[in-house]
Each structure stands twice: as structure tokens, then as C-alpha cells.
Amino acid sequence: MTSSVLECRALTKYYGSTMALDSLDLTLEKGRIVGLLGPNGSGKTTLIKIAAGLLTPTSGTIRICGFAPSPESKALVSYLPEFTYFENHMRVRECFELFRDFYDDFDETKARDMIRDLGVSPEKRMRELSKGMKEKVQLVTVMSRRSRLFLLDEPIAGVDPASRDYILNTIIRNYSEDSTILISTHLISDVENVLDDYVFIRDGKVWQTGSVEALRENENKSVDALFREVFRYEVR
Amino acid sequence: MKWEFNGKGPIAAQIVLLVEQAIARGELAPGEWLPSVRELAAEASVNPNTMQKALLELEQNGLVNTVRNTGKSVTTDTELIRATRDRLVEESIRAFLADMKSLGLDRAEVSALMERRVS
Amino acid sequence: MKFGKLFKHEFKQSFRLALPVYLGIIIMGFVACLSAVVFDRTVISGNGNEDLAGFAGMSSMGTLALSLTAVGAGVVGAWILNAVRFLRTMTGQQSYLTHTLPVTADGLLMSKILCALLVLLGAVIAAGIAVFCVVMTFLVLESTTPIRDLIDAVYSLVKALTDVENLSALSVIWSTLGRVVMLALGMPMLLFTAIMAAGSLVQKRKGLLGAGLFLGASAVLNFISSLAAGLISFLFVNSQDVYETMMVSSSMVNIFLYLIVIVAGYFFMRWIITKKLNVNV
Numbered sequence: 062m063t064s065s066v067l068e069c070r071a072l073t074k075y076y077g078s079t080m081a082l083d084s085l086d087l088t089l090e091k092g093r094i095v096g097l098l099g100p101n102g103s104g105k106t107t108l109i110k111i112a113a114g115l116l117t118p119t120s121g122t123i124r125i126c127g128f129a130p131s132p133e134s135k136a137l138v139s140y141l142p143e144f145t146y147f148e149n150h151m152r153v154r155e156c157f158e159l160f161r162d163f164y165d166d167f168d169e170t171k172a173r174d175m176i177r178d179l180g181v182s183p184e185k186r187m188r189e190l191s192k193g194m195k196e197k198v199q200l201v202t203v204m205s206r207r208s209r210l211f212l213l214d215e216p217i218a219g220v221d222p223a224s225r226d227y228i229l230n231t232i233i234r235n236y237s238e239d240s241t242i243l244i245s246t247h248l249i250s251d252v253e254n255v256l257d258d259y260v261f262i263r264d265g266k267v268w269q270t271g272s273v274e275a276l277r278e279n280e281n282k283s284v285d286a287l288f289r290e291v292f293r294y295e296v297r
Numbered sequence: 298m299k300w301e302f303n304g305k306g307p308i309a310a311q312i313v314l315l316v317e318q319a320i321a322r323g324e325l326a327p328g329e330w331l332p333s334v335r336e337l338a339a340e341a342s343v344n345p346n347t348m349q350k351a352l353l354e355l356e357q358n359g360l361v362n363t364v365r366n367t368g369k370s371v372t373t374d375t376e377l378i379r380a381t382r383d384r385l386v387e388e389s390i391r392a393f394l395a396d397m398k399s400l401g402l403d404r405a406e407v408s409a410l411m412e413r414r415v416s
Numbered sequence: 417m418k419f420g421k422l423f424k425h426e427f428k429q430s431f432r433l434a435l436p437v438y439l440g441i442i443i444m445g446f447v448a449c450l451s452a453v454v455f456d457r458t459v460i461s462g463n464g465n466e467d468l469a470g471f472a473g474m475s476s477m478g479t480l481a482l483s484l485t486a487v488g489a490g491v492v493g494a495w496i497l498n499a500v501r502f503l504r505t506m507t508g509q510q511s512y513l514t515h516t517l518p519v520t521a522d523g524l525l526m527s528k529i530l531c532a533l534l535v536l537l538g539a540v541i542a543a544g545i546a547v548f549c550v551v552m553t554f555l556v557l558e559s560t561t562p563i564r565d566l567i568d569a570v571y572s573l574v575k576a577l578t579d580v581e582n583l584s585a586l587s588v589i590w591s592t593l594g595r596v597v598m599l600a601l602g603m604p605m606l607l608f609t610a611i612m613a614a615g616s617l618v619q620k621r622k623g624l625l626g627a628g629l630f631l632g633a634s635a636v637l638n639f640i641s642s643l644a645a646g647l648i649s650f651l652f653v654n655s656q657d658v659y660e661t662m663m664v665s666s667s668m669v670n671i672f673l674y675l676i677v678i679v680a681g682y683f684f685m686r687w688i689i690t691k692k693l694n695v696n697v
Contacts, residue, residue, distance in 0.1 A: 135518040234317075278306075282305070283305065
């Protein structure tokens with residue numbers, strides 16, 4: 062019985078000869094909102110996809126609540142990719158049905174309430190919604206699960222400010238002491254108020270971790286400022 | 298009330314200050330019920346743990362009370378509220394005087410300025 | 417473990433697309449019947465008016481041929497439907513959903529294979545209905561006793577398939593039938609395996625190579641076993657008995673090889689999903 066929600070040890074991933082993750086070590090405890098922060102190409106998405114079960118590591122270990130990536134771990138993980146993965150012809154309620162069928166921790170009542178607040182009818186098909194609304198519907202569906210680990214890959218990239226507030230709002234409202242939310246982003250100043258901890262990732266390795274409040278108390282610095290310092294010479 | 302944070306100091310401390318100001322101004326009435334920690338955090342777009350920490354401090358200062366199984370409310374202790382307002386005024390004045398000093402004004406000049414302004 | 421739900425969703429999504437195809441097949445069959453009537457009345461029976469008969473005859477014959485081709489295309493279409501759906505849900509954007517569901521690789525594969533076979537079966541049945549209608553149309557038009565003729569035809573077909581007196585011929589027929597069925601059942605599997613190989617291995621080029629090798633190897637195996645039997649019997653065999661034995665045994669070898677290839681394909685796909693997955697769209 063382990064309390065760590067996510068544990069990576071010497072996690073390495075190669076795409077052919079390109080190295081995406083370089084013997085990465087990381088441990089996440091429960092009840093935290095964590096920012097996975099790094100420039101583009103640093104390995105954020107690769108790490109998240111391995112945790113979600115979409116990629117198999119080249120070497121090293123990864124454990125989600127003690128489970129290796131498997132149907133058991135997938136039942137505990139809620140993954141939100143950058144794009145919508147529901148088929149265009151599906152109605153909103155059919156997406157809910159799908160989640161209800163496969164995930165025991167799906168709270169359909171909560172999902173329906175949130176959809177109603179958005180002003181979207183459950184009968185609407187995905188293709189009838191705007192891109193922004195589609196993404197919000199998917200966010201609502203994914204966040205309506207009582208998962209142990211939420212993996213949000215760039216949830217606010219390319220999103221207008223009002224929608225961004227809605228997304229952060231939804232994340233905060235769905236916070237629970239039993240789960241961990243990992244948000245990967247390169248838009249740090251927009252999310253840092255929401256974070257408990259930050260993880261800097263660079264060239265497939267964890268560069269630095271820490272608590273956001275501790276950083277602000279002890280060094281009077283925002284995470285955004287620290288990031289700029291640390292990655293100053295990042296030329297991409 | 299408006300939730301605005303700057304990028305420097307810890308958020309919890311900034312929350313405490315903002316709530317104190319709101320109570321001192323009367324934006325938050327004495328005895329008024331506060332939303333849940335999560336609601337407040339969502340409103341302010343901050344981390345719930347941070348909001349919790351700030352509310353704890355406010356409770357320790359006596360400005361916020363927790364009623365078990367019901368929620369949190371602003372204190373009805375008008376003495377305390379006045380004392381808080383006075384403290385905030387003091388801090389504001391101190392900051393103002395420090396500003397003026399850094400701009401090269403001495404006590405007499407500041408006094409004269411205030412006389413002209415206030416009359 | 418969640419297989420029922422997997423199957424239910426797969427079924428819904430597959431048949432949503434398959435039903436229009438079936439409808440198309442039936443409609444084409446209907447069109448074929450109509451042109452069969454025109455064809456019969458103008459060309460076969462002859463109605464005196466040469467020019468009209470000529471034109472109507474030609475166009476109805478064309479329509480008949482086209483609509484029957486469309487029926488065949490419908491069956492192929494169902495097949496393509498299966499492949500495209502598999503491609504999209506296992507290696508396309510939707511695979512982000514598929515591979516994060518808390519289900520086993522076996523559950524995924526079995527539900528998709530089963531649904532693919534059902535879709536194919538539906539198409540074959542629809543095509544069968546269409547062809548049956550055309551045949552019936554001709555029978556009704558040409559014969560005074562169409563029902564009788566139909567029953568006779570069916571009876572003689574069944575007799576040919578079950579005539580225990582001519583056992584050797586029977587075995588040739590059944591083994592060849594078995595080979596055809598195996599082919600029909602195995603093709604979706606082969607296609608799925610090729611798609612998985614192409615879509616999921618580390619580098620696309622390696623994947624395509626692997627897929628090509630796999631398909632090529634199985635095609636070659638099949639070809640050799642079929643051709644070898646035919647060639648040998650043609651060149652060296654004079655006796656009917658030996659010929660029949662060769663045909664039966666080559667069919668048996670064929671079926672056996674196919675089974676191995678299909679099973680290997682299944683385990684290959686399973687291996688990719690559990691050990692070598694790379695969802696990168």
C-alpha cells in the first residue's frame with residue numbers, strides 16, 4: 062500500500078534514436094495540484110502519455126498508486142489530451158454513457174450539472190459545438206470522475222481568457238484531498254496561483270521541484286520569474 | 298470583492314490582506330456567511346490549500362469564525378473590525394511616508410502638502 | 417471484464433455505418449431486379465420494335481451489370497468500413513480514448529474482431545438477398561413454374577453438397593468451401609494486423625515494412641500451397657483419385673496455414689498493444 066500517486070524511477074523513453082525522457086525520477090503525493098512546467102519538447106507530454114498508458118517506456122519504472130500501466134491503473138487515471146477524442150457524431154449524453162460504462166468513478170449527475178451551467182444540451186452532437194465548447198465538454202467529462210490522478214495536458218493553451226478562467230475554476234472545484242492533479246503547461250503565470258507544487262522539466266529530466274508558496278515566502282519570487290531564470294538559455 | 302494578486306509575496310498572505318481590507322471597508326458585513334473554501338478558491342482562482350491556509354490565519358486573528366457543520370462567517374466583533382481598520386490605516390500611512398521620504402520630502406513638506414490637500 | 421460493454425459500443429458504432437451500406441446493397445438489388453425485368457422483356461422475349469429493344473436492351477443490361485457490381489462493391493465496402501474503423505480507433509485520434517479505457521488488450525481485440533465479422537456477415541446476407549431477388553425475378557419471368565424451379569435448383573445444390581455416394585468429389589467441394597470461408601474470415605484479421613503493425617511501431621517505416629512482410633509472407637504461403645497442389649496435379653497426376661486427394665490436402669494445408677497466420681497475427685497485435693504501444697497522432 063503506497064501513498065504516492067505517481068512514482069517514476071529512471072524512466073527513459075526513446076523514439077527511435079531521439080531521447081524524450083532521460084532517466085527521469087519523480088514522485089507525486091496525493092492531494093496536490095502540481096504544475097509540470099517546461100519549454101516545448103522537454104518531455105511533458107511524453108511523461109503524461111506514459112502515465113496514461115498511451116506509450117510504453119523504453120526502460121525504467123512507473124507506478125500509479127502502486128500499479129504499473131495496466132487496466133487497473135487506467136481505472137484510476139483521468140486523462141485530458143490537448144484535443145477532443147470523442148467522435149464527432151457522438152451526442153454529449155453518449156459521451157457520458159461511455160464514461161459511465163467504463164469508469165465506476167464517473168459522477169454523471171455532476172457532469173450533467175456542469176453541462177447545464179455551460180448552456181449545452183446533452184442531446185447536442187459534438188460536431189454541433191464550437192471548438193472551445195467541445196473542449197469544455199471534454200474537460201467536464203474527464204473531471205467528473207473521482208480519479209486518483211488527473212493528467213491535464215496543456216488545458217489552457219490556445220484558449221480565450223474567459224474560457225481559461227472556466228477551466229481553472231473547474232479544476233479548483235474538483236480538487237479533492239484523495240486525488241492529485243498534474244497540469245502540464247508552458248503558460249506558467251496563468252496557472253501558478255492554482256498550483257501547490259511545481260516541477261521543472263528540461264530535456265527529459267526533472268530539473269527542480271518545490272512548493273509554490275514556499276518559493277514566494279522564502280525567495281519572494283513567482284514561479285514564472287524562477288522559470289525564466291532557470292530556462293534563460295533555453296534556445297529553441 | 299476583487300481578487301487581485303501580484304507576483305511577489307505568498308498568495309496566502311495576500312488573501313489575508315484582501316479579506317481584512319474587505320471587512321474593514323464593510324464589503325464583507327459583520328456576521329456575513331462566507332462561501333466554502335473551495336468556492337472561495339474558485340472565485341479567487343487560487344489553490345484550495347492556499348485559501349485554507351489564509352482562512353486559518355484569519356481565524357487565528359479572530360476575523361473569521363468557523364461554526365461546525367455550517368461554515369465560516371465574518372466576526373461580529375465590531376471592536377476587532379475597527380482595530381483591524383486602524384491597523385490597515387497605520388500601515389498605509391507608514392507606506393506613504395516611506396514613499397514620500399524616498400522622493401526626497403521631509404516631514405515638514407509632507408505636513409504642508411497634507412494641509413493644502415485636506416482643507 | 418467489461419467485454420460486454422466493449423462489444424456493445426463497438427457494435428453500435430460499427431452498425432451505425434454498416435446499415436446504410438446494407439440499405440445500399442438492397443436498393444441496388446432492387447434496381448437490378450427492375451433492369452432484369454426490362455432486359456427480359458426487351459432482349460429475351462423480344463417485343464417486335466427492334467430499335468427500342470436494342471436501346472432498352474443495352475441500357476438494362478448495363479444497369480443490371482452495374483447494379484450487381486454495386487452489390488459486390490457493397491460487400492467490399494463493408495470490409496473497408498471495418499478496416500477504416502479499426503485504423504481510426506486503434507491508431508488515429510480516437511485511439512487516445514481507446515487506449516486509456518480500463519480494458520485488456522484481449523477485450524479490445526476480440527470485440528473488434530467479432531464486430532468486424534458480424535458486419536461482414538450482414539453484408540453477405542444483404543448481398544445474398546439482392547442476388548436472390550434477381551434470380552427470382554428471372555425465374556418468375558422466364559418460367560411458368562418459378563417456385564418449382566427454385567425448389568428444384570436448391571434441391572440439386574443441396575444434393576450435390578451432400579451426396580455421400582460421390583465422397584471424393586464431396587470432399588473436394590467442402591475443402592474448397594472451407595478454404596473460401598477461412599479466407600473470408602481471415603482477411604479482416606490480416607488487415608487488422610497490418611494496420612496495427614503500421615500504426616504502432618516506433619518508426620512508421622519499420623512498421624510498414626513489418627506489415628508488408630507479414631502480409632507478403634502469408635500471401636506467399638497461401639499461394640505456394642494452392643499453386644503447388646494445382647501445378648503438381650496438372651503436370652504429374654493423371655488419376656482422378658490422386659487429383660482429388662491433392663486438392664483436398666492442399667486445401668487442408670491452406671486452412672491450417674491460415675489458422676496459424678491468423679493466430680500469430682492476433683498475438684502480434686496483442687504484443688504491440690501491451691508492450692510496444694506508441695500513440696502519437
